[in-house]
Structures are given as C-alpha cells and as structure tokens.
Amino acid sequence: QQQVKQSPQSLIVQKGGIPIINCAYENTAFDYFPWYQQFPGKGPALLIAIRPDVSEKKEGRFTISFNKSAKQFSLHIMDSQPGDSATYFCAAWENNLFFGTGTRLTVIP
C-alpha cells in the first residue's frame, strides 16, 4: 500500500505558469517531508524539505505548503521554466523514507 499518495501523474504548463503537485499521507508519525527532482538518466536530487511544525517553506522559486490537519503537502513552482521539466517526487520519513509515485512535469516554452 502506497504510504504517500501523489497527484497528478503528469502535468503540462506554459513557461511562467505555476505547477502545483500534491501529496497526502495517513501516518501521523511522519516528521520530515522532502521533495526530490529527477532528470532522465539521473538520480533524484533533494530540492526542498519541510518539517510539520512549519506551514510553508520557500527556497527560490520552489515553495512547499504543508497542512498538518489535512495531512497534505504540496509543491509550487513559481515562474516555471523549460529547465524545470523533470519528474518530481514527494516523500515522508518515519524510520525510512517513503516516496510518492512521481509527477512528470513538462514546461512548454
């Protein structure tokens, strides 16, 4: 059973748009929520992460919004660029890191 549910599977936006990727979980013991970016033929790279005592975290054009009561968190990419085209994974940590199934983002020039 997938511990972290991620949606959508794929997303296409125009350059400058704001793609939003959503994740949900049930296990309230999760205490660390990272997002990874993966380009074809490469390993996942840590993009940004949040802990449940914070509702929002920004790093450059990337923002995580975290809703502890709803057990949901999301990634927003501001002013998206073609170079942001990649697969994005959310994850949650409790003793091990549990990954979502990934979202393939395409940013059209």
Next chain:
Amino acid sequence: IAGITQAPTSQILAAGRRMTLRCTQDMRHNAMYWYRQDLGLGLRLIHYSNTAGTTGKGEVPDGYSVSRANTDDFPLTLASAVPSQTSVYFCASSEDRGGPQHFGDGTRLSIL
C-alpha cells in the same frame, strides 16, 4: 566531485545468475541505502545501513542482500536473479540516518 558512484550503469542478466551492484561514496556519510525505482511505484527501500558493520531491511528486501564492510562501500547482491527484479537501482547516502539523502545515478538492470 564528491558524491556517489554506482556501477555498472546498466546490465542485462539471465535469470538465475548472481549479480552484485556496486556503490561507493566519498562523503564519509554514516548511512547508506539501496532503492529500486519502478514506473508507477516510485522508489522503494530495499536495504539500509546506519553505519559500517550494520545493515537493516527496508520495504522490499526479499531476494537481495547487502554488506557494509567499511564506510565508503555498500554493495547490493542478487543471489539468483528473477525477472521481477528488473528495475532501476539507486544507492543513496546521508550523513546520519534520517538526514537528507544524496543519490547516485542508478544502475538499470534487466533480467531475462
């Protein structure tokens, strides 16, 4: 450049054969991990090691074994490969268990 090196980058293997995937890190990280990545399933943890000399089972350990003789190396062995082990395998490390994980570029393994 510091990081994780995995070898081979890809391999085609006959079912029933033994295979060892190599992983070396030069960051002196204590913790290391092996994941498999399958379409529609994301990444799933196979085995981990908190520190040299210790290993533990992850979410999908069956059919795989690991060893951690020193800090830098964490090989993954398939004793008798089966087609369901066809996957992309990623090694990762973190300074300590629970810390941010850094990934290698993976080994694409096909079992025929």
